[in-house]
Amino acid sequence: MLKRVLPTALLATFLFSCQQKSTSDLSYSISSVTRDSITQLHIKMEFAADTSGVTNLSFPNEAWGETDLYQTLGSIQLLNVEGAIEKDLDSGRIVLMHPKNVERLKVEYLLQQDFDGELSSRAVYRPIINQDYFHLFSHNMFMVPENTDDKIDISLSWADFPEDYTIHNSFGSGEREQSLVDMDKNQFGNAIFVGGDFRVFDGEVKGNKISLATRGEWVPFKDEEVFEVLDQTLTHQRNFWGDHSQGYFTVTMQPFPQEMGSSFQGTGLTNSFATSVSNNDFTEIGQMVYLFNHELMHNWIGHTIQNDNEEEQYWFSEGFTEYYTFKNIAKNKINGLDGAFFIQEINRTIRDLYASPVVEAPNAEINYENFWTNYDYSKLPYWRGAVFAFYLDLKIQETSNGKKSLNDVMHRLYADATSKNQKLTHDYFLTVLNDYWKGDFESFFQKHIEEGQKVDLVGLFSDLELEFSPMSDIYELGFTFSDDRKSIASVVEGSAAWQAGVRKGDEVFSRSIWQGSIDHDVELGLRRNGQELKIAYRPITKAEVPQLESTQENIQKLGF
Template structure:
């Protein structure tokens, strides 16, 4: 009796898990730009039916009408019909009555190059492709209805791609048969898949691989050595700071939006986004390439692997004062810590890019609750949590150093916050943060926090207490940090 029961339990377990698995075959084509990436999807659903609904995101990260990138051809799908509903992010597939569903679609670039304003639409050319996971792979709609922490198994086979056509993504490098077990939204759909003429470099930290994938020939000193060596330094320093070496795979992927050696486009535009196991950099490639902007972006986005990803916001935009502001603060502090910039350069950057930029922003006093609705609509509002949070982080760092006699700093609080959030599986909230601050300052900071972070009133920097050697003076109604040249400022512990 035990053996049949065991068999039934194993069968039920296998049957249930089959609903969490999906397979894709991605085919190479010599005319990728014309025909797109051909993808065959195979899925076994719970019950036999003649109609299965699949999900495809029509709007993603500022890009709209992404269904224009999806091509479904009758000749690829005999006996199957499709009904697309972009407004519902839905593709309805009508097929013969069966549990198994199999069909073919193509992902094709739907805009003309060059375009320095497009970052997140699928890019598919004969010699490379660059597509977000959410806009490359269609999933059953039932996947989107599962809890956020529910894991699925995604199998991907890359078929017919030449040996020199690199296959690289946020889960593996140069693997033609992939099995990816992860959640949907923060995993499979929070990813990037690239291929083609990318150059791939790697190094290890504590025997864990870190990859750098870059394509194009970059101008103005952006050599592979400059890009890769600074990446190594940034990753090593940040993992050492957090005392965190657990990540088994990580990659940085760098691609150009527009590449030209002349000065036709007189500007430099770059964009970075932290994604699953990675971050991606995209930007214009021209004579205006700016090394300092690259280094800032590198350190800022890498820091998001902890602040924002592992220490995850409970209330997203309402917590941006922390996830963007404290990330911004540590972007400058970490660069100073590893001597990427001198103390003189740090002082100038912090005064100009943080304090002065904030004071000149007409929206700097906007209440925090309004940021939620206005963040994606106004560039001025977008910048408020970065600068407000960064100034608050600097203030708090100083207060902890003063209180502890330089035995502790904000660094200790941040490391404890990471440990608390990961071990207890908590998301970041204002209340969690203030409880931790009280432990370090031995006082309740609620009123100060309400006044300056939530209500948006300026901190009176000239009259606050600072560590020995720091002081603020007002110039043209803007406070500026000054250091005492006769004293050694103990800022980096």
């Protein structure tokens, strides 16, 4: 059931004890002020001083891809003692120098937005503070003393905000006084805080509170539609894992304007998931279905079942998450999607994998540098891992005569992670799969994950008597940009780009490219010998890429 909560209502949550120390280890008082016609947040904090006479406050100048965050900091003052304050940009800390005999320090500081104009996708991870609302993450809002224990009592007081001003965050909704007892400092540092004209919707999953906080006038969908997707997603994912342990969970969603195309960002946080979504006709509810299901599935795959070595096991944490995103949506008909959707997404993933220029790159090449700087490598573990999971699921079902599936493997991984703190290593994965696989799984894993060779989908589909086409259209851009992306460096002769007239050396003055999509034209504005050319073409080529037919028989055989 969906219930809209007015901003003045208080949402009680059992996460926090009503008992408070006379003085918390760390206390904050947050209020809104206007200085020189600029809306800012005024934060006062109190905490134990370091006996050395130097207390360091953690406040990164660079975080989550953002730099120069100290630009958002206004004046910082010691309130109860004489002393000095220094900003250490390199270490990301504020250094307080004070008398050694002081037991507790009181500090105040101001925060303000450091960009003008409308919000864009480039600014969503910076502090957003204006007369209508604020949107911040812990690391760019709260200074935290470095001399505290890992678990501390924290109090938050939201003072002097109007009665109709929403206060909402990773730790509760509508509460003007919050007591976070025995709070893990890392969890506090990984949270979202919003306020202002946000609308809050709330509900329950097996007695546990869930909520959606959003604002603005949405063009592509209604608030109630988004909340319904969130409710369905959390209900079915928690049912799958048999995990209803989370007493409170919220999703925040803020819109930003974008003229063409759609984009969205999502960040998993403590008790929460923060999203920013382009607000135009190019965005649709289906994208929220995918975003919620993929990112919230990471609560288990990637967070509870942790990679032992991040990039080395991205085929699992990203690829298996991708597969179970499709499977969870289709199995439970989230937003009305069913087995036809599953086949559509598996086919798309197979096409994307086969079209990748690094399709058979060994797993060792999916390293930190490649993954975070190269689009092809960043997508490879999603596609390879999802297709690998799909193959394993069908083979386990086939060899067990339908008595077992990849679900049994996932539940065992989850049980070991929660009861033994077992992390996902390749050796551990091999040990588990040996109980479900007929034959030499180590060699199979070595060939298709470690070495990166494609699995035999044609053989699989034939063995299972699934209807499929052996050929398909796949994405081929057909040319490469120069390093500065201002000209054409090379063109694949005979490609759609070549046939449309793209040539090496052409200067590029405009472009519209839906990366990886075979459903949208590439549109280029080119200059050649002083002449401007407008070129459009569909970036496809035929290839031996097996694709499942979306027939009722196939849907039933796949278990939907």
